[in-house]
Amino acid sequence: xxxxxxxxxxxxxxYLFQTGMAFTLKLxxxxxxxxxxxxxxxxxMRLSSNALVSRIAGTYVDGIRSIPLVLVIxxxxxxxxxxxxxxxxxxxxxxxxxxxxxxxxxxMFEAAYYCEIMRAGxxxxxxxxxxxxxxxxxxxxxxxxxxxxxxxxxxxLPVLLTQTxxxxxxxxxxxxxxxxxxxxxxxxxxxxxxxxxxMYVFVAVVYFILCFSLSLLxxxxxxxxxxxx
Amino acid sequence: MNYNWNWRIFWEASPDAVGTYxxxxxxxxxxxxxxALSAWVMALVLGAVVxxxxxxxRRAPVAFANTYIELFRNIPLLVQMFLWYxxxxxxLPEAAGNxxxxxxxxxxxxxxxxxxxxxxxxxxxxISAGINSxxxxxxxxxxxxxxxxxxxxxxxLLPMAFxxxxxxxxxxxxxxxxxxxxxxxxxxxxxxxQTRSMQEFSFHVFEAFTAATIIYLGxxxxxxxxxxxxxxxxxxxxxxxxGKAK
Numbered sequence: 001x002x003x004x005x006x007x008x009x010x011x012x013x014x015y016l017f018q019t020g021m022a023f024t025l026k027l028x029x030x031x032x033x034x035x036x037x038x039x040x041x042x043x044x045m046r047l048s049s050n051a052l053v054s055r056i057a058g059t060y061v062d063g064i065r066s067i068p069l070v071l072v073i074x075x076x077x078x079x080x081x082x083x084x085x086x087x088x089x090x091x092x093x094x095x096x097x098x099x100x101x102x103x104x105x106x107x108m109f110e111a112a113y114y115c116e117i118m119r120a121g122x123x124x125x126x127x128x129x130x131x132x133x134x135x136x137x138x139x140x141x142x143x144x145x146x147x148x149x150x151x152x153x154x155x156x157l158p159v160l161l162t163q164t165x166x167x168x169x170x171x172x173x174x175x176x177x178x179x180x181x182x183x184x185x186x187x188x189x190x191x192x193x194x195x196x197x198x199m200y201v202f203v204a205v206v207y208f209i210l211c212f213s214l215s216l217l218x219x220x221x222x223x224x225x226x227x228x229x
Numbered sequence: 230m231n232y233n234w235n236w237r238i239f240w241e242a243s244p245d246a247v248g249t250y251x252x253x254x255x256x257x258x259x260x261x262x263x264x265a266l267s268a269w270v271m272a273l274v275l276g277a278v279v280x281x282x283x284x285x286x287r288r289a290p291v292a293f294a295n296t297y298i299e300l301f302r303n304i305p306l307l308v309q310m311f312l313w314y315x316x317x318x319x320x321l322p323e324a325a326g327n328x329x330x331x332x333x334x335x336x337x338x339x340x341x342x343x344x345x346x347x348x349x350x351x352x353x354x355x356i357s358a359g360i361n362s363x364x365x366x367x368x369x370x371x372x373x374x375x376x377x378x379x380x381x382x383x384x385x386l387l388p389m390a391f392x393x394x395x396x397x398x399x400x401x402x403x404x405x406x407x408x409x410x411x412x413x414x415x416x417x418x419x420x421x422x423q424t425r426s427m428q429e430f431s432f433h434v435f436e437a438f439t440a441a442t443i444i445y446l447g448x449x450x451x452x453x454x455x456x457x458x459x460x461x462x463x464x465x466x467x468x469x470x471x472g473k474a475k
Binding site: 063066067068069070071074075078079082169170172173175176183187196197200201203204207208211212215 | 300302303305306308309315319406410411414424428438441442446449
């Protein structure tokens, strides 16, 4: 058994958290917010009575859900500069920072998963409530905004949060773009100091503590917000 | 958009000396499927055992199963792969570690092991949910007939549970196929990695990625149909959950 060198962790933990974990958390939080918003829109499209609209959303969601996140990360990494150039009418592909590029990737990718959750949430609201909304003279968006979505969110909150834990773990894959997220930062130190064991074990322990405590919180929340029907 | 499309690129020779770029991608597909299938077998076996343990009427085994599941679920797959690939050989005695590192397909073996354990935790959750979804009376009936606990599991609970969990297991298998792409970080030349290498050699980014996407979609459709067929042929008569009518 080799000697475990705690010193390298002591020397580098400020960097690991300030640079690496800050990036990971920021990306995860922004992607969660963006993903839930886009996912809800996609879910509403998927449930639309307009066949074309529902088809577009369905194809997008099913397509994204059947290819690996790593491939999606590469797709957007190369695609976003071209799309940006197209959007602003520039001839050359524009330069996009690592954070923006991965943020767009994760919002587009996780939206497909949040969409399926929100779809189940919207479908869990009783039909009669929608009719009641219409009967009161509300239009589609008012019914959604004031009646259906608040309940859908509440019903699905634990599942949305569980998906967010998955998202938080998925963010580690930006490593493939050599971005300094938490894993990326640790792997830089590991290679510089030749301390792979300490660094990777430390990363695993930190992830485990964070994700495990989050999942315990979600479990408790699930008990507290359950609606008695 | 000024990007030079050239869809004939797939039939041009690639510099890695195996043939055309299409051959490069197909060899990637073979590695992806081999990795996913081996990992899936491992995940099914381990997951079935741990999932069953999780439903036993004893505290200690249940705690063991729960620890196992939480451990593999709460660490990102990428980090788990690094642990198996970089850390494990160093922790073993030196001779064993060197042997491990010098194996010809070290990254393939590591990818299978880490994917297998990662997926087994998810399979275990599904299996134990399947067992718990059976009416309580089934277990009681088994015990009342004088079956021992292992016999009750073997002849009553597990045959039912396994067939009930086929739909969720299908999506877990699809996850294993997708997650095998993470193995490119430890040097496995599976589909996504080969796509990357094609992109780097040929500079045709979008053709390469489009081809990979289509291949992944095709694999997905094939697996979904295969599993639907299996599901139909082993469906338990009279159970709504077996998928026919909803």
